[in-house]
Amino acid sequence: MAGRRKRASNWRRGLQRLVLWLLLISVLLSVGLVALFRWMDPPLSAVMLQRLVSEGSPQRQHWVDLDDIQPALALAVVAAEDQRFPSHWGFDTEQILVAVEQHLDGGRLRGASTISQQVARNLFLWQGRSVLRKALEIWFTGLIEAMWPKRRILEMYLNFAETDRRGFGVAVASERYFGVSAAELSRDQSALIAAVLPNPVRFRVDEPSDHVRQRQAWILDQMRNLGGPAYLRGIL
Numbered sequence: 271m272a273g274r275r276k277r278a279s280n281w282r283r284g285l286q287r288l289v290l291w292l293l294l295i296s297v298l299l300s301v302g303l304v305a306l307f308r309w310m311d312p313p314l315s316a317v318m319l320q321r322l323v324s325e326g327s328p329q330r331q332h333w334v335d336l337d338d339i340q341p342a343l344a345l346a347v348v349a350a351e352d353q354r355f356p357s358h359w360g361f362d363t364e365q366i367l368v369a370v371e372q373h374l375d376g377g378r379l380r381g382a383s384t385i386s387q388q389v390a391r392n393l394f395l396w397q398g399r400s401v402l403r404k405a406l407e408i409w410f411t412g413l414i415e416a417m418w419p420k421r422r423i424l425e426m427y428l429n430f431a432e433t434d435r436r437g438f439g440v441a442v443a444s445e446r447y448f449g450v451s452a453a454e455l456s457r458d459q460s461a462l463i464a465a466v467l468p469n470p471v472r473f474r475v476d477e478p479s480d481h482v483r484q485r486q487a488w489i490l491d492q493m494r495n496l497g498g499p500a501y502l503r504g505i506l
Contacts, residue, residue, distance in 0.1 A: 300394075304413040307393070308422060315393045315430045318438055331438040332445070336425040340455040341499035341506050343440055344424060346464035347431070348502065349492035350485075352385040355424070356505060360386040360415035361408075385427045387411050392430045420505045428452075433463060433470050447475045461489040 311333050314322075318329040336344070348355050354362050362384050383391075390410035395403055414423060433443035443463050444452045455463070465485040466473040473482050499506060 300410065301413060301417075303394070304410065304417050307426075308418050312393065312426075312430075315438065316395055317392050317397060317430075317432070320396050321436065325436070327436055329436050329438060330434075330442050331430070332441040333429055333439070334441040334452050336421060336428070336506065339425075339428055339440060339452045340460055341502070342457045342493070343444075343452060343455050343460035343463065344428065344506055345493050345496065345499050345502055346457075346460040346489055347428065347440075347467065348385070348424070349496055350461075350464040350467060350489045351388070352383075353492065353496065355385050356420060356502065358384060358386075360384060360411045384411075386414055386423055388431065389423055389426045390414055392432075393426060424502075424505060431467060433466070434475070435471050437470075443475060457490065457493070458486070461486045461493065464489050 314329070314331065318331060321327075321329050352358075352362065354364070387407055390407050391397075391403075394410045395406055418426075429439040429441070431440070432438055433440060434446065437443065437446065440463060441452045444450055444455050444459070447463075448455065448459050450459075462475055462478060462482070465478070465482050466475055473479065475482075478486070
């Protein structure tokens with residue numbers, strides 16, 4: 271009996287050590303990967319890889335440096351998705367509280383994800399909803415904000431945000447829909463691309479619905495209210 275208890279105790283200690291080692295390795299790998307992508311442009315994102323495996327179809331993405339992206343487009347996505355991006359620490363606590371209050375008042379629970387959180391999800395995680403995925407999103411968002419400048423975070427977002435069915439990044443969208451490079455987009459075109467980002471499969475740049483046109487107009491107003499590209503001074 272004593273030998274059996276000793277073997278069980280040894281087994282538990284061995285399992286605990288294994289779990290701790292796996293956790294340590296996971297932490298080191300995630301930190302190393304985020305550090306690597308601070309300097310290296312990723313060839314694809316986790317979402318693109320997941321889509322490639324599940325659909326068996328090529329995912330289109332073309333990397334373009336932030337210097338070669340129209341500043342109006344960078345401002346348009348900030349105006350549309352995360353207006354406090356230059357100043358927050360990865361999580362917009364004010365918008366989170368507003369979303370919770372609206373839900374408690376009977377409204378639909380809406381997302382309050384920042385650009386940093388969306389980069390964490392798109393680049394490192396899988397699609398879906400779970401407690402584990404949310405925990406990893408928080409972890410990777412913290413790493414990104416700690417290790418990358420805002421300029422790099424915005425550059426990653428503009429290159430890996432889904433802009434079309436099987437299409438990722440603003441370069442793909444600008445070339446497909448307007449026949450120009452990301453540097454040659456107009457303000458209106460930039461706002462139209464930003465308008466479909468919540469759901470680029472449902473909402474279309476080439477066939478914009480009334481809702482998309484209204485959102486485009488709202489984004490243009492927000493761009494003016496923020497003060498134009500000067501709002502992103504220090505990032506662009």
